[in-house]
Amino acid sequence: MKYFELKCKTFIKKDIEFIDSFDILSKYINFSMCQIEEYEKSHNENKFTNYCFGNFYPIEKSKIYKSGNIYDFIIRSLDEQFIKRLQDLLRENINHTYIQVLQTTIKTVKQFFISELYSVTPVIVSVKDENNKNIFWTISKDGDILKLQKQLQDNLEKKYQNFFDEKIESNQNFIQLLELKNQKQQSIFFTKNSKEDSKKIRLFGNKFKIIPNEDEVSQKLAFIALACGLGEKQSYGGGFSIWN
Template sequence: MKYFELKCIAYIKKEIPLNDSFDALSSYINYCFTKDEVLKKLHEEKDFKNYCFGNFYPIEKDKVYKKGNTYEFVIRALDEEFIYKLQKLLRENVNNSFFQVLQATKKVVKQFFVSELYTITPTITTVKDENNKSIFWTVDKDGDILKLQEQLQKNLLKKYENFYNEKLEPTQNFIQLLEIKNQKPQSIYFMKKINDNKSIRVRLFGNKFKIAPNEDEVSQKLSFVALACGLGEKQSYGGGFCLWK
């Protein structure tokens, strides 16, 4: 197993508040997809995209990315062809009113042993409540840690099976220990287009986790998939981007 990563350097053209940054990055990446027929088809499919991205780094103290400054962000994927096409489009300086990508450097990462996972963007997870209605998992809304762990594993299994076209047979949940790092739900905001004249602001609720995975082969494969294409849901909006130890 391996994943492919683009480390990008972006020049900020006008100030971007932290709450708007996920939408700015997501919109930029989605616009790149429209410039390539294969990526455009992928974007339009209602299936796993098997990529993820992190937010601009470093974060300013006032949580506003400053005009005239440069920041890094990272895109990861399981598919090398996807990363190759995206790198080419980024290097062509796709026009954007918020920022311009100055550099996109490709890196190949082979599978390694993961002792700890840290989600540095909110991990979005939907579960069913007592009325069988889908809700965002939070401590206040649900609080069932076992249900959360089951949902996170189920999502990673589907991502693995979608890309590798084979099933894994776990004997246990891949999570040995899970720690919630936030005291209140973390949010991702984005603008959703209703029609040609109207858009609404959508808020996704999530959490940041520190996870100690189990050491067995299946657990380690799922941990690597989490690094490659995100933990939880809504990766196309920046959800569940992980670092490791």
């Protein structure tokens, strides 16, 4: 098993506030990939995307990515063809208001042993409350760590099955230890446009340190987390992770 990482060196045409950065990157990637019919269809049908992306870096202390500066961002996927086609599409998308991709490089990463996972962007997880209503998991709204771990596990298993078209059998949760790294809720904002108006949507999430179990299945799922993101809403920037 391996994933493919597309690193994009990006020129900022106009100041971008951190609160808007996920939305701008998400729309930029989605617009580019939807130039190909099969990817547009998959996006519109709300299927698993099999990719994830991280925000601009280096991070600015001012919380503003400044016009005239160059930043990097990374896209990962299990799908080599997707990454190679996206590489060209991003460079061809030259008329964007805020950003222009100047240079791209692709790196192939083969499966390796993962001792620790760290989420760099908020991990978004949906759970049911006592009224069977969908809510975002937070320590204040739910606080059930076992429920959280099960949702993360189930989500990764579905991503594996979706891409490889086979089930992955597990006797235990892939998480040996989970540590909540934020004191306040983390958020991703995006704008939903309609014919009538536009509305800013807020996704609530958390940042985690995860120590995976050492068995073969747990390590596969940890690798899927790196390749496709932890939790939900990867097309908006959720759950991008790094390792140790």
